[in-house]
Amino acid sequence: MGLWSYVNRHLLPFLRMYLVGMKVLLYQLFHRSFALSVLPNQNGRVAIVTGGARGMGYEISRHLASLGMHVVIAGNVEEEGLDAVKKIQEEAGEGRVEFLYLNLASLKSVRQFVQRFKSTGLPLHVLVNNAGVMLLPQGQTEEGFEVHFGLNYLGHFLLTNLLLDALKRSGKHGTCSRIVNMSSATHYGGRMIMDDLNGRSCYSAHGSYSQSKLALVLFTYHLQDMLTVGGYHVTSNAVDPGMVDTNLYENLCGPAQLAKAPVAKLLFRTPAQGASTAIYAATASEMEEVGGCYLFNGCKTASSESSYDTELQAELWKKSCALVGL
Numbered sequence: 001m002g003l004w005s006y007v008n009r010h011l012l013p014f015l016r017m018y019l020v021g022m023k024v025l026l027y028q029l030f031h032r033s034f035a036l037s038v039l040p041n042q043n044g045r046v047a048i049v050t051g052g053a054r055g056m057g058y059e060i061s062r063h064l065a066s067l068g069m070h071v072v073i074a075g076n077v078e079e080e081g082l083d084a085v086k087k088i089q090e091e092a093g094e095g096r097v098e099f100l101y102l103n104l105a106s107l108k109s110v111r112q113f114v115q116r117f118k119s120t121g122l123p124l125h126v127l128v129n130n131a132g133v134m135l136l137p138q139g140q141t142e143e144g145f146e147v148h149f150g151l152n153y154l155g156h157f158l159l160t161n162l163l164l165d166a167l168k169r170s171g172k173h174g175t176c177s178r179i180v181n182m183s184s185a186t187h188y189g190g191r192m193i194m195d196d197l198n199g200r201s202c203y204s205a206h207g208s209y210s211q212s213k214l215a216l217v218l219f220t221y222h223l224q225d226m227l228t229v230g231g232y233h234v235t236s237n238a239v240d241p242g243m244v245d246t247n248l249y250e251n252l253c254g255p256a257q258l259a260k261a262p263v264a265k266l267l268f269r270t271p272a273q274g275a276s277t278a279i280y281a282a283t284a285s286e287m288e289e290v291g292g293c294y295l296f297n298g299c300k301t302a303s304s305e306s307s308y309d310t311e312l313q314a315e316l317w318k319k320s321c322a323l324v325g326l
């Protein structure tokens with residue numbers, strides 16, 4: 001690999017990700033976490049939360065259930081999922097919660113999950129695409145996609161598309177169905193390498209994670225445009241939770257892991273605080289009929305310049321359809 005190639009594909013993504021992280025931490029040093037106000041009762045509504053068994057996903061599931069929603073936790077670790085169900089059931093008021101197996105690193109599993117969900121005959125009002133992995137060593141999903149791109153983005157892309165008919169049927173004027181995509185500030189440093197989305201020519205864990213989170217924002221905006229044109233009562237928003245102390249950071253290298261511990265204690269948000277903007281997007285009356293937003297700390301915020309590139313959005317959509325066989 002040439003020097004320029006190394007700088008461009010390894011060093012720059014690494015530096016961009018850490019710079020973005022420092023900016024978020026500075027923000028969190030001087031700003032309180034967004035606090036949820038009273039949210040409307042969600043009785044009769046159904047939500048799917050991917051990765052809902054731990055971290056922010058657990059907090060989202062717990063909060064939605066406490067509002068009366070029927071929550072389906074979709075996850076790839078059955079024991080963790082069943083434990084989460086038990087804990088939430090013990091404290092949820094009127095809500096129902098259950099676990100359904102979903103491995104986002106397998107498109108086959110995504111299709112099986114959707115089949116199982118649809119066979120329950122339940123409506124679908126909220127889909128929170130929350131699950132994610134970060135900084136994994138080079139690896140592949142079952143169908144051979146780079147793991148960050150394949151799991152964080154492509155798995156959710158297929159899941160959402162297969163559930164879109166259910167979301168469209170369940171959304172009504174005044175009570176829209178809502179899609180919430182968990183992105184990240186790292187998308188600001190992300191670059192879409194359209195001719196090498198799987199990072200085969202030069203792998204960078206930092207670049208791949210940031211790219212997957214930018215892909216989710218591009219997807220959110222393009223999907224919202226399609227839903228608006230079609231006149232459907234379904235909204236699509238992206239959420240940036242800030243920096244939150246969860247297991248997501250378990251793949252940081254040794255020295256970074258050591259440095260992270262005290263910083264996290266002081267400056268990271270708790271999972272409940274980090275989950276608040278996603279809960280807001282999924283349920284708040286102010287977000288009724290509001291789509292196509294990037295939400296940070298409970299407010300609409302500008303995402304990266306490239307995320308608004310409609311040609312790039314359309315190109316990624318087309319390519320993603322081809323990759324997942326839609």
Ligand SMILES: NC(=O)c1ccc[n+]([C@@H]2O[C@H](COP(=O)([O-])OP(=O)(O)OC[C@H]3O[C@@H](n4cnc5c(N)ncnc54)[C@H](O)[C@@H]3O)[C@@H](O)[C@H]2O)c1
Nearest residue numbers: 051055056076103104105130131132184243244246247248
């Ligand atoms: N923690 C942060 O600082 C932070 C910042 C920005 C964005 N995010 C995003 O928030 C989301 C939630 O992360 P978190 O911080 O709660 O981390 P976490 O590690 O606690 O949760 C990740 C969830 O994804 C699930 N998951 C992983 N692989 C899966 C697979 N193959 N199939 C199905 N589910 C799978 C895990 O089981 C877990 O429930 C992620 O998308 C992450 O990228 C987190």
